[in-house]
Amino acid sequence: MKQSKRISAVCMAGAMVLGMTACGTPGANTSSASNTELTDITICLDWTPNTNHTGLYVAAANGYFEDAGLNVSIVQPPEDGATAICAAGQVEFAVTVQDNLAAAFARENPLGVTAVAALLQHNTSGILSRAGEGMDRPSGLEGHRYSTYNGAIELAIMQQVVEADGGDFSQVELIPYTLEDEAGALMENLTDAIWVYYGWGGINAQLAGLDFDYFYFKDIDPVFDYYTPIIIANNDFLSEHPDTAKAFLNAVAQGYEYAIENPEEAAHILIDSDTTGSLSGSEDLIVQSQIWMADQYKAEVEQWGYIDPARWNAFYNWLNDNGLVEQPIPENTGFSNEYLPA
Numbered sequence: 001m002k003q004s005k006r007i008s009a010v011c012m013a014g015a016m017v018l019g020m021t022a023c024g025t026p027g028a029n030t031s032s033a034s035n036t037e038l039t040d041i042t043i044c045l046d047w048t049p050n051t052n053h054t055g056l057y058v059a060a061a062n063g064y065f066e067d068a069g070l071n072v073s074i075v076q077p078p079e080d081g082a083t084a085i086c087a088a089g090q091v092e093f094a095v096t097v098q099d100n101l102a103a104a105f106a107r108e109n110p111l112g113v114t115a116v117a118a119l120l121q122h123n124t125s126g127i128l129s130r131a132g133e134g135m136d137r138p139s140g141l142e143g144h145r146y147s148t149y150n151g152a153i154e155l156a157i158m159q160q161v162v163e164a165d166g167g168d169f170s171q172v173e174l175i176p177y178t179l180e181d182e183a184g185a186l187m188e189n190l191t192d193a194i195w196v197y198y199g200w201g202g203i204n205a206q207l208a209g210l211d212f213d214y215f216y217f218k219d220i221d222p223v224f225d226y227y228t229p230i231i232i233a234n235n236d237f238l239s240e241h242p243d244t245a246k247a248f249l250n251a252v253a254q255g256y257e258y259a260i261e262n263p264e265e266a267a268h269i270l271i272d273s274d275t276t277g278s279l280s281g282s283e284d285l286i287v288q289s290q291i292w293m294a295d296q297y298k299a300e301v302e303q304w305g306y307i308d309p310a311r312w313n314a315f316y317n318w319l320n321d322n323g324l325v326e327q328p329i330p331e332n333t334g335f336s337n338e339y340l341p342a
Contacts, residue, residue, distance in 0.1 A: 038071035041248055043093040043231070044082040045074065048278035050200060051289040052119050052229050053095065054266050055297070057273040059255030068247040076276065083232065087111035092237045093248065095119070097228035098315060099153050105316075105334050106325030112235035115312075115335040117249055117305030118227045119256075120199075120296045125228065126216040128201055129193040130186050136213035138220060139167030144192035147177040147185075153324055154195070161220040183208040197228075199296060203289045226315035227307060233339070242339065250341040253304045256297045263287075263294040305340045 045053055056074055059065050065072040078085060082094035083104055094113075104111035127146075129135035135144060138161040148155065159169040179185045182194045183205040196202060198214065205212050218225035231252070238245050259266035267290035271279055279286060298304050313331045320328040 037069075038066065039069055039244055040071050040073070041065075041093065041244070042073045042075060042091040044077050044085060044091045044095070046077060046082055046095040046097070046229060048076065048276050049074075049270060049274045050279075051267070051270065051286060051293045052199070054259045054270045054290060054293070055119070055252055055256030057255070057270050058258050058266050059251045061269045061273055062255070062258065064251040064254045065248075068251040070244070070248060070251065072248070072251075083111065083113060086232055086234050087113050089234050089236060091234070092245075093231055093233050095229050096232055098226045098230060098312070099228065101230070101232065101334065102153070102316060102319055102325055102329060105329045106319075106327050108327070110333075113232045113334070114235055114238060115227070115230045115307060116233045116238070116245065116337075116339045117231040117252065118307050119229045119231065119305075120227075120293075121299035121301055121306075122296065123218050123225050123228050124198045124216065124296060125195060126198065126214055126219075127193050128182060128186065128196045128205060129213050131211040131213045133192070133213075135193050137165055137215060138162040139165040141193055142167050142171040143173075145173045145175050146193045147179060147191045147195075148174045149177050149195075150174075153319065156322055156324055157217060157224060158195075161217060161224070164220060183210045183212075186210060186212065199289050199293045200285075203292055204285055207284055207288060222311075223314050223318045225311055227312065230307070230335075231305075238336075238339070245339045246341070249305065249339050253341050256304050259290065260294045260297055263290040266290055303337075303340060303342075305337075307335045307337055309335075 043056065049057065060072060060074065075091070082091070083096050083101060085091050086094035087104065098115070101115065104113060127135065127138070127141070133144070134140035141162055146158065158172070162169040162172065175191060179191070179194065182196050182201050185191050186194065187208070187210055194201070202214055233245055264287055267287040270290070271283060271286055309332060312335050316329040316333065317331070319325045
């Protein structure tokens with residue numbers, strides 16, 4: 001499931017305002033003179049930099065943020081995650097995923113965040129396994145080891161896809177997810193099946209020479225074509241500064257449009273912009289991932305970032321119906337397309 005190894009609390013929430021700038025990637029123009037004219041904006045990532053995030057780094061490197069009157073810092077998440085600090089107003093924007101965001105809304109006092117853009121149009125996650133062992137479809141997981149995070153939503157999805165395919169989920173052996181290299185773990189027979197995102201885990205498996213099978217959750221049941229990852233924004237910020245939010249997303253959209261048209265160049269911008277060291281030595285993976293991701297950012301839609309209300313609602317309704325949230329999430333909760341560029 002991992003995109004890239006998450007950095008531990010480099011920037012602790014308690015010192016977020018001071019700490020994040022030090023560990024973040026500033027916008028294209030950070031001179032003191034320019035900063036007096038630009039509006040400071042911070043976006044917190046969900047993981048260390050990877051090709052989900054390329055458009056953000058392109059927007060910074062190519063001056064799109066500066067052109068929009070913004071000085072943008074891209075920072076790493078604290079231990080308790082990006083959503084909490086965005087809701088608290090410590091950052092204006094953050095990256096997360098729709099499934100994890102459910103907990104923010106399924107409560108008596110929902111957190112004050114709104115999803116304002118989809119970084120990818122479709123859920124590209126699925127199950128990676130060794131080829132020829134019958135796990136090219138969910139029912140084939142019976143009698144095999146699956147590395148689990150032991151999350152309630154994760155396991156409910158796994159159970160539904162296995163049983164929808166005629167399998168018995170109780171016959172799948174669940175083992176703890178302790179892996180750093182999914183392809184290597186499969187090649188060394190440390191596990192049999194792993195939940196990964198194809199744009200990173202699948203491409204890495206190709207480059208590692210693993211002969212593998214893969215199925216997408218969305219192909220088994222369209223209710224699992226939820227949005228992952230997404231950009232969220234602080235609600236007070238959206239209310240008080242809607243034009244700034246629109247300017248930010250317009251610049252981000254330009255960054256992703258550039259990455260779509262120029263994937264190899266965008267990949268090198270990502271590599272050059274990484275200050276965490278997590279991408280060091282992974283140039284082939286990043287370039288090949290970026291080439292694959294270029295077709296995923298917008299897929300079939302015309303407007304980058306668009307969130308389909310029917311798909312958004314379908315997934316949360318599924319969570320409601322299966323008792324996977326503390327209290328039901330009403331339809332049309334927690335997202336908006338109004339801040340996207342026309």
